Amino acid sequence: MAVLIDGNSLAAQIREEVQAEVAQLRDSSGVVPGLNLLLVGDDPASAVYVRNKGKDCEKVGITSTILRLPDTATEQEVLDIVRTWNDDASVHGILVQLPLPKHINEHRVINAISPLKDVDGFHPENAGKVMIGLDGFIPCTPYGVLEMLRRYNIETSGKHAVVVGRSNIVGKPLSILLAQKRSPGNATVTICHTGTPNIAEYTRTADILISAVGSHGVITKDHVKPGAVVIDVGINRITLPDGTTKLVGDVLFDEVEPIAQAITPVPGGVGPMTRAMLLRNTLTSAQRVGGKQ
Numbered sequence: 223m224a225v226l227i228d229g230n231s232l233a234a235q236i237r238e239e240v241q242a243e244v245a246q247l248r249d250s251s252g253v254v255p256g257l258n259l260l261l262v263g264d265d266p267a268s269a270v271y272v273r274n275k276g277k278d279c280e281k282v283g284i285t286s287t288i289l290r291l292p293d294t295a296t297e298q299e300v301l302d303i304v305r306t307w308n309d310d311a312s313v314h315g316i317l318v319q320l321p322l323p324k325h326i327n328e329h330r331v332i333n334a335i336s337p338l339k340d341v342d343g344f345h346p347e348n349a350g351k352v353m354i355g356l357d358g359f360i361p362c363t364p365y366g367v368l369e370m371l372r373r374y375n376i377e378t379s380g381k382h383a384v385v386v387g388r389s390n391i392v393g394k395p396l397s398i399l400l401a402q403k404r405s406p407g408n409a410t411v412t413i414c415h416t417g418t419p420n421i422a423e424y425t426r427t428a429d430i431l432i433s434a435v436g437s438h439g440v441i442t443k444d445h446v447k448p449g450a451v452v453i454d455v456g457i458n459r460i461t462l463p464d465g466t467t468k469l470v471g472d473v474l475f476d477e478v479e480p481i482a483q484a485i486t487p488v489p490g491g492v493g494p495m496t497r498a499m500l501l502r503n504t505l506t507s508a509q510r511v512g513g514k515q
């Protein structure tokens with residue numbers, strides 16, 4: 223039976239650590255970390271994500287402000303808000319919830335966020351820093367996965383890590399981070415995607431297999447080497463025969479778990495870690511202002 227990598231309890235631990243450091247920062251420098259969140263449009267899932275991020279902030283003493291704009295908002299309005307927040311010293315983190323309505327260019331909006339407040343780690347400057355191993359903001363999901371590996375003492379050095387998925391927010395940065403000469407890292411990394419003819423050929427050789435695809439069942443037991451560590455980033459909603467829906471990952475958990483060394487569940491795996499690392503990034507930003515870093 224595999225070790226269950228418990229994202230909920232790790233995230234709770236990280237929130238406690240952040241909460242203690244937030245209090246310390248406030249007491250020593252008077253700086254209270256602040257995260258501003260912008261939600262454009264009325265996508266219900268995005269609204270829930272933003273609300274949850276705000277609640278997470280409250281729990282640890284980070285001030286959060288949520289601004290909602292209708293989906294008729296113009297790109298210029300969004301850019302103006304971002305720039306106002308860039309210049310506001312009480313704002314340490316800026317998060318624009320994606321996806322944006324189609325008439326707004328996401329790249330232009332992300333590029334407008336000050337890299338020093340880009341706690342999602344999506345700005346090209348932060349992406350570049352991840353690439354060359356400099357301190358910037360690591361996107362929250364890859365950062366959460368690294369923390370899971372670190373806190374469960376999973377050795378990555380010298381191992382073969384296979385990452386399925388090459389998105390700019392998960393697969394690509396995670397692959398680069400796992401290959402960096404640091405810990406966790408120093409792995410030999412293979413990236414698979416829709417252009418990979420037979421992904422099982424690669425995934426079966428993975429000591430650490432990470433799936434960030436967004437398709438339930440893309441990883442079966444035939445894709446996994448016995449004894450591998452399996453990290454499931456995917457979040458998919460499926461409909462059960464009785465008509466109810468359920469959140470599941472990319473991995474067929476029930477058949478992979480018996481052969482894995484360790485595995486993350488969905489829900490309760492990478493998801494809560496992503497939320498926790500947003501708090502960590504916001505705190506880090508405020509600590510830079512408060513003189514700690």
Ligand SMILES: NC(=O)c1ccc[n+]([C@@H]2O[C@H](COP(=O)([O-])OP(=O)(O)OC[C@H]3O[C@@H](n4cnc5c(N)ncnc54)[C@H](OP(=O)(O)O)[C@@H]3O)[C@@H](O)[C@H]2O)c1
Nearest residue numbers: 363387388389392415416434435436455456457492493496
């Ligand atoms: N747990 C969390 O906190 C968290 C955070 C972010 C995302 N997610 C979830 O993680 C999943 C991935 O998110 P994302 O934003 O990275 O998605 P994305 O931008 O859609 O990227 C998916 C990647 O998977 C690749 N892919 C798709 N089908 C494939 C297949 N059959 N075989 C091999 N590769 C395949 C795509 O290849 P191409 O590049 O060739 O198209 C693409 O690179 C989603 O389920 C998302 O909801 C979870």
